[in-house]
Amino acid sequence: MERLRKVRKLCSSGVAAAAGLILVSFQAGTIAPARAGVQAPSAGALSTDACSTAQLSDLMAVYTARPAPHATPYPLPPNTRSYVTHVIGARLQECSTKLRAEGGIAAADACLPRDGDVGVLWTQLQLCDALVNPKVPASPGIRWQLPPVVGSQSQPVIFVLGAGGDAAMLGKLISSLTVYLDQAGYYLADNAVLIPEPAWSPDAFATQCQSSPQVEGAIVVQITAAGAGSSDLFVSRKSWSAIEATALYARCERDRPAAAGVPTYIWASDIASAQNRYITVTPLTPLALLLTLGAAYEEFAPARTSSTTQTHVYPTPVPTPPGGWISQQMTTNATTVNASTLGGVAASFLASTITYTNSTAPLTQQPTIDQQTWDTLQNVALNLVGQMNCWQPPAKANNTFKDVVGGARRAPSYNPPPGLNEYAFGKPSAPFCEQPNPALDDHQGGESIRDVLPSPLPPRQE
């Protein structure tokens, strides 16, 4: 009761507003919260097996309150300090264990309780609680949690998206790139699967990276330039289109598996360019051709007028009528060949023929893209895949990529990295590709010889 009276006094003094309604009773090593004048909903020991600040906030508000004019915390009953220290210390230990299990060795060490001061421990627990249970801001997007294709862990995903440029072309480039990378059977980091997201901006990916632990990274393609043109021949049209694009890879980096990710660009391709030249035959219909030839002839031939006069003589009547009579009637027929009219008709037919087979200005037809651009974008995607230089499983080597339009394309050959015997020359793969290169250093992953050595290793040999 003495304790209760002291706490009531504390509350009535108006100090420690945050803890004003909390009465704390320490009995036999347990702390039971109760409201002044209100029955406590439940009472029990403070948990020591959770990395959390739960149940402790109000207690610590009272604990750390320094009611004026006091310069020191309010005096606490005996054993309180050691009990709270024990609770917070145990929770910190739990935080450390969880962080270590998640691979955050440095964070785990930082969360080991080192100080006996309750205030310091409390601050440390608040920090470690935030590390273990990050308060991820509510995201308007849908999180990713696909079932794994291989293994039993959550399925990592790599998005393929675009940044700026023509939406239709970007969509096709993203689609082709994804299909090619899938068809080739490349081994991607952490068994990730590719998800094309042509409507996403890099910002959308950043949001997903922050909120979804399954997000591994994103391939961001950009169309840096595009052009098209055409020139007319007599019965054909020669058209060309050229597209240049680049690809970046943004890895979603986390210091721990469950932490909010931070996207970072870690790889960029060179500019991949491709062009296509099409010759489109513009067949003239026979009628248009005849008319055109006729018009051409008439253009140079003089205009001719044919005139025919026909005289019809009537017999003379007897006696002569008082009003006279028509003795004869002359009828004249004239025909003029008009070249300009014929030329107009021919031009009209010809124009309709040209319009029917026209394939010019392929890049301006929105929102779809024409066959020539479609084909060119496939070449750009193939070029980008080649620059990624991912290793292929042997069974998939020499694969060909196919699309609904255009011929089959041979998959780019793998150029092995330097460092292993005959593979003395070569180039590295993109970071999202896994490759069988035992010459990688420790920081790049790879199987360790410890897989064929006992564990623990024998003592070092001097």
Added chain:
Amino acid sequence: MRRLTAGFLAALATLGLSAPATCAAAASAPFASLADQARGLVGSWNCQTTRAGGLVEAEQDRIEPIGNGLWLHGTARSATGAGEPFYDFYVGYADARWVFIQIYPAAKFYFVGISDSAALSPSSWQIVYPTRQDQYQFRLTPDSFTISYPDLTQFCQRASTDPGMTPPSTRSTLSCSSWYWGNGHSGAVPLTESLTISRPQDGVAWWQGVARNASTGEVVYAYNLFDLPGKRISVLVNATSGAYAVADGSPSKDLNGSVWMVAYPRVQSGFAFNGVGYSTTPGQQDLPTALTLIFKDGYQRCSAQQQ
């Protein structure tokens, strides 16, 4: 692909009956309890497989420990002594789950199955590599167990006699030295391993290696190398560390210069063979007389000569 080794499951059943307390343990089950469970699998088993059409097949399985007891190696052989079944499997505990790897080169398949339970008598397993499949179950009864698929049922019970092992047709023994750098180590590892390579089945591109500590005789690691259409597979189990890996390699007959990618449990760069020597012609029919395994942080050199 979906035929889970009958003998293995029979052993699971036995464990489920003999060690119910340990089966209820959490993922952090103590080592002793896991080792006890694994040891309970060791022995010989008689199994019957009844197919939907009424065909009944019999096989004899034998399970033996490798290393410190957390990994086991099993062989399934035909009860008649020839023909199918003829496959091997590994059972072990790694990464807080039980792992089962079946190797069946003659049928041109293999798979990795896991159970997320710490108990070795789970109600369900899933095949997680190379193709996911989680629709098979098995049931325990007081004196046996039954595993059911849509088109076959397997029934196993412990055998009273040991079927014995089919002797390998050829065998090659190499002596291995290792060099390791990293984590404070640098240079040669003071451990000589004796690597025995054998071919378990004639006419099948398949060989097995078992490396033992030359001093103590304890198995350090065991692996299988076999061909599938279009590629070559390596399954390695380190009996002392518990590490295991399934790797893909080139289908080339000559191992020399081949690089391998670890495909499971984590995709990562693997290892390379170098300095592979053969007594006659390269290939599965001729076991190597010398080889070097190159890893990112060291290499192991094996040869028929003492080093």
